[in-house]
Amino acid sequence: MSTHNVWTHKGTFLLAAVGSAVGLGNLWRFPYLTGENGGGAFILVYALTIFAVGIPILIAETMLGRASRRSPIMGMRHLTRTHQASRAWESIGWLGASSAFLILSFYSVIAGWAIHYTWQMLTGSLTGADAETIGAGFDALLASPGLLTLYHTLFIIASGLIVGMGIHRGIESSLRIMMPSLFVILLVVLAYGIANGDIGAAASFLFTFNLADLSLEGWLQAMGQSFFTLSLGMGAIMAYGAYMSSEASLTRTAIAIAVVDTAVAMVAGLAIFSLVFGAGLGPGQGPGLMFVTLPLAFAEMPFGALIGGVFFILVLGAAISSSISLIEPVAAFLVERFDLTRPQAVTLMVVASWALGLLTVTSFNVWAEGTLFHALFGRSAFDLIELLTNIFMPLGGLLIALFAGWALTHSEVMKEMRTSEAWFIVWRFLVRFVAPAAVAFVFLRSIPQVEG
Numbered sequence: 001m002s003t004h005n006v007w008t009h010k011g012t013f014l015l016a017a018v019g020s021a022v023g024l025g026n027l028w029r030f031p032y033l034t035g036e037n038g039g040g041a042f043i044l045v046y047a048l049t050i051f052a053v054g055i056p057i058l059i060a061e062t063m064l065g066r067a068s069r070r071s072p073i074m075g076m077r078h079l080t081r082t083h084q085a086s087r088a089w090e091s092i093g094w095l096g097a098s099s100a101f102l103i104l105s106f107y108s109v110i111a112g113w114a115i116h117y118t119w120q121m122l123t124g125s126l127t128g129a130d131a132e133t134i135g136a137g138f139d140a141l142l143a144s145p146g147l148l149t150l151y152h153t154l155f156i157i158a159s160g161l162i163v164g165m166g167i168h169r170g171i172e173s174s175l176r177i178m179m180p181s182l183f184v185i186l187l188v189v190l191a192y193g194i195a196n197g198d199i200g201a202a203a204s205f206l207f208t209f210n211l212a213d214l215s216l217e218g219w220l221q222a223m224g225q226s227f228f229t230l231s232l233g234m235g236a237i238m239a240y241g242a243y244m245s246s247e248a249s250l251t252r253t254a255i256a257i258a259v260v261d262t263a264v265a266m267v268a269g270l271a272i273f274s275l276v277f278g279a280g281l282g283p284g285q286g287p288g289l290m291f292v293t294l295p296l297a298f299a300e301m302p303f304g305a306l307i308g309g310v311f312f313i314l315v316l317g318a319a320i321s322s323s324i325s326l327i328e329p330v331a332a333f334l335v336e337r338f339d340l341t342r343p344q345a346v347t348l349m350v351v352a353s354w355a356l357g358l359l360t361v362t363s364f365n366v367w368a369e370g371t372l373f374h375a376l377f378g379r380s381a382f383d384l385i386e387l388l389t390n391i392f393m394p395l396g397g398l399l400i401a402l403f404a405g406w407a408l409t410h411s412e413v414m415k416e417m418r419t420s421e422a423w424f425i426v427w428r429f430l431v432r433f434v435a436p437a438a439v440a441f442v443f444l445r446s447i448p449q450v451e452g
């Protein structure tokens with residue numbers, strides 16, 4: 001495997017990893033979780049986890065990818081062989097690939113909603129609409145398996161096409177156009193939020209905290225969100241890391257990814273809550289925050305249809321740049337292991353994930369609460385898949401931290417990290433002890449949910 005693929009530029013890994021990190025997690029999940037959990041205290045726990053646990057694992061996961069120069073499954077096999085480590089560590093690759101497959105299946109369905117809202121905004125169908133109309137519109141969308149399937153299909157095909165064109169012509173070139181545009185749009189939306197909303201209320205909601213306000217459940221959600229938002233434990237970062245230039249700095253790159261991802265979440269939160277508070281609406285809407293509360297705010301504001309449309313295009317772009325990173329680890333594995341062509345491998349992954357996504361589609365309508373599916377499994381298929389990923393993700397992160405912290409030797413790590421001895425000691429302490437303890441805490445707490 002001496003002819004491995006490498007990104008075109010030293011900085012491309014950063015671009016690709018930021019593309020993976022910045023997504024629905026920042027624009028949709030972060031704001032609604034913050035809104036549901038009362039604001040500042042949630043953000044404090046989230047930020048602490050990102051810096052104390054997220055960054056060390058991000059470094060570890062990138063390191064495993066770059067050291068192996070293979071897809072996560074084959075890469076972990078290679079690393080365990082060369083270290084004469086237990087084959088159990090290979091589960092890191094398999095866990096990652098399965099999580100990527102599971103996440104893509106529902107990520108694509110939710111991203112599909114943004115197609116619907118882009119269309120609704122730009123055609124002006126929501127302009128001047130009241131809360132009842134907009135709420136009913138969202139309910140009607142969820143009640144329609146046909147529409148949800150249509151959008152899910154469109155979104156996943158677009159993602160598959162990009163990955164199918166290869167890491168250079170597909171992934172790199174699309175990110176090089178998409179990512180800068182996304183940042184510009186985000187700033188436009190922020191400026192609009194400042195001009196038309198209540199930025200003071202948004203800032204005080206996000207940045208004043210009282211830790212006592214945060215429930216244990218809130219702590220767990222904050223930590224879980226910090227893994228999801230950095231794309232950790234799913235093989236995405238490892239797969240991209242396999243193509244990373246040997247010259248790029250692991251530490252600096254990981255810090256940059258975390259800082260950009262956190263900044264995007266904060267700016268999105270400020271913009272969204274400014275508009276929501278400005279329109280006199282509440283923050284605690286849950287998943288409907290982006291699809292009901294926000295459209296309502298846009299419906300009442302000048303040029304709301306236009307800026308709202310642009311905002312949902314931002315959501316779509318951010319979602320696509322993340323979904324392609326979920327396809328890559330599995331597609332690269334199929335190419336390496338079974339000698340498939342890249343288009344064949346991508347098609348296989350996308351079709352399978354698409355089919356699983358149909359279960360998520362039914363969770364909002366034909367198999368929603370009160371149906372046989374619910375009676376059998378105690379929850380919707382969507383909740384079931386999300387629960388599985390909430391277990392796989394931290395488990396993958398935990399194993400990555402342990403493998404990098406305990407199985408890799410000092411000289412190997414130094415060869416990849418090329419950092420001072422002091423930083424090495426800090427990093428190793430974090431991946432050996434702090435990250436595993438934090439992840440184990442989140443992980444063990446998610447077990448009782450399996451029964452309840």
Ligand code: PFF
Pocket residue numbers: 020021022023024025026100103228229230231232234235236237322323325326
């Ligand atoms: N980090 C992405 C987000 O915040 O939306 C979601 C994600 C993408 C998670 C890729 C995992 C992954 F492998």
Ligand code: NA
Pocket residue numbers: 020021022023025026228229230231261
């Ligand atoms: Na993110």
